[in-house]
Amino acid sequence: MSTPTPAETFLQEAQELLESLEHSLLELEEQPGNSELIDAAFRALHTIKGSGAMFGFEAVAAFTHHVESAFDRVRQGKLAVEGRLIALALAARDLIRRMIEEPGPEDEALAVPILEGLRALLAEQADAAPETLGANPPRTNPEALPIAALGWRIRMRLARDAMQMGTNPLLLLDELRGLGTAEVMAHVDDVPALEELDPAACHVFWTVVLKTSLPRGAIEDVFLFVIDDMRLDVEPLLPAAEAATAQATQLAPPAVSSQVLEQSGAEQPEAAGTMKPTTAAPAAPGERAGRRAVDHSPGERAGRRAADSVRVPAERLDDLMDRVGELVIAQSRLSQVAAASTDAQVKSIAEDIERLALELRDSTMGVRTVPIGSLFGRFRRLVHDLSAQLGKEIALVTVGEDTELDKTVVEKLNDPLIHLLRNSIDHGLEQPDGRAAAGKPSCGRITLTARHAGAEVLLSIADDGRGLDRERIRARAEERGLVQPGEILRDSELFAVIFQPGFSTAREVTSLSGRGVGMDVVKQAIEALRGKIEISSVQGAGTELTLRLPLTLAIIDGLLVRVGNGRYVLPLSSVEECVELCAGQDARSRGRNFLNIRGDLVPFLRLRALFSATTPPDTYQKVVVVSAGKRRIGLVVDQVIGNHQTVIKSLSVLHETAKMFSGATILGDGAVALILDVAQLVEFGQTSDQEFRQAS
DSSP: OOOOOHHHHHHHHHHHHHHHHHHHHHHHHHOTTOHHHHHHHHHHHHHHHHHHHHTTOHHHHHHHHHHHHHHHHHHTTSSOOOHHHHHHHHHHHHHHHHHHHSOOTTHHHHHHHHHHHHHHHHHHOTTSOOOOBTBOOOOOOGGGSOTTOOOEEEEEEOOTTTTTTTOOHHHHHHHHHTTSEEEEEEEOTTOOOGGGOOTTSOOOEEEEEEEOSOOHHHHHHHTTTTGGGSEEEEEEOOOHHHHHHHHHHTOOOOOSSSSBOOOSOTTSOOOGGGOOOOOOOOOOTTSOTTOOOOOOOHHHHHHHHHHHOOOOOHHHHHHHHHHHHHHHHHHHHHHHHHHTOOOHHHHHHHHHHHHHHHHHHHHHHHHHEEETHHHHHHHHHHHHHHHHHHTOEEEEEEEOTTOEEEHHHHHHHHHHHHHHHHHIIIIISOOHHHHHHTTOOSEEEEEEEEEEETTEEEEEEEEOSSOOOHHHHHHHHHHTTSSOTTOOOOHHHHHHGGGSTTOOOOSSOOSSSOSSOSHHHHHHHHHHTTOEEEEEEETTTEEEEEEEEESOSSEEEEEEEEETTEEEEEEGGGEEEEEEEOHHHHHHHTTOOEEEETTEEEEEEEHHHHTTOOSOOOSSEEEEEEEETTEEEEEEESEEEEEEEEEOBOOOGGGTTOTTEEEEEEOTTSOEEEEEOHHHHHHHHHHHHHHHHHHO
16 A cells, blocks of 8 residues: 655645644634634644645645635734624635645635635724735834843754755744744855765754834744754843843843743854754853753654654555454464364464464554544534524534444444434424424524444434424325324334335425435444434434444454354343343243342243254254343343454345345354344344233
């Protein structure tokens, strides 16, 4: 697999930065005075601008600079955070994404209304003079500065690998020039001979005399993302008399960074030898107060960066998971051979391989899982935009954002969840006047919840809207021939028709919904992930859709059982306990199909009857009690064989009608065992128990 190019790396990082920017902007709408959110938005814009220019996205860098300038005014307290600013910034974020992914000649025209809006906001501020966005900030006239604040002398040496890491020194110098009147001197003493020159390394360092009234913080902002990996010294430009006094008393203002360069004298020539780093020892009495110096060699800094994180293509993780799955199957075969062997060394090696395979499996699955909060964060923008489009007040509440799920599942959930959210907002939530008439708050509420339940993750979307109209759904279903007139249906069966292709109860077609296209696609997408959709609704109180999703699509711990001559696997996390079904207890049940387990009546299914086993049953059958959510049933099997690491293999399209099975696995002897779908079995058992009670 080829290594991503620098431009591809920028595209990946830009996506992350744009998501971070969107999150910060939406949070700012609710917390306009939060300085951390303002700084986060500014940093995202600043990084996109710098990296974009470095990798050839000049139009992106130029446009982003304008938006960044506006947020710089916000940071200085000269521009207030309000709804219009958030709307413009979100529009700018969308345009930046478009310019990165699909650049076109219309981008410049699309940028005009955004810049005009930002310019208008700046002009409206009482304490901020109107300025033209797109130009560098106005330079300060040094003659008008107070005598004690003439500016700064800046000495900067970037890390040797700075340009390889995406830093453009010329852009940094341009930003310094934008702060006032700057004299830049480049030092080339360290540039090696041509035959020894590394063209990708930064050999030049600079001295900048900057005349401005801006504080040190403005200079810090210029080096915000490289200050930890460079050597920087900032000193004030003082009048001659004050400079002499400062030198006599050996006092100096504090440095702007914990990474500064100690100079032998403020006015020494800027030769290469004057820019040597010092250690972090405490300042001696004769040294300048307030100076701190910490030296990290380029090798150490590079090592720290490499240790922080590594970007790995998703395809490599998928390939790794496939290899681990094959290893688990081979380990299962080895364990079976070792169990039949009398060689102690073979048994010992098999145990070690089993332990290592289990640890490798867990580590690999841990790498593949991601918090579902990364998915939830994308929907805040959707709710924000639909709220404005439909004229509804909507609050999005998320619960369980730390719940982890296989990355493949998370990626494939985006489109189905978007459709379900749009339906909840468009069909479920009433208009403000309708909510007032129903005695509800004007602001509708949508709650996204994620939680673990055994081997599944339950993901629910609940609204406090009008609920599903059962009569209208039934009338529409009868009209289309999906339900026979007079047919008795449970709620789950009636609501299931919503997922039929082309089904819709909307009275009119809108830009959001009403064509009956989408819910069937949602169902197909969830079932492709081996998941299920459940709907519960209370008329006038709201609707909740629950997605039952597997924790992983690759490997699970299973309980291997035998029914007749067949072997089956139950997800171990769904198994509560195993009890023996003696012949006397089986006879006493007399067809009622339930057990009394410590005072609880638990319905049970005879898998022999369900799977049409023809061999005689074992004398001592076992009942495996399994659960799905709050419901549980017992499964009667002939033998409980034991734990089994199950590598899940999908069933073919020819087995789509086999609803009791969620997949298959390969056993150690090469035979195939079917994986039982616990949720389907529990639902079937509960239905059978209800029918028995109604009949009796």
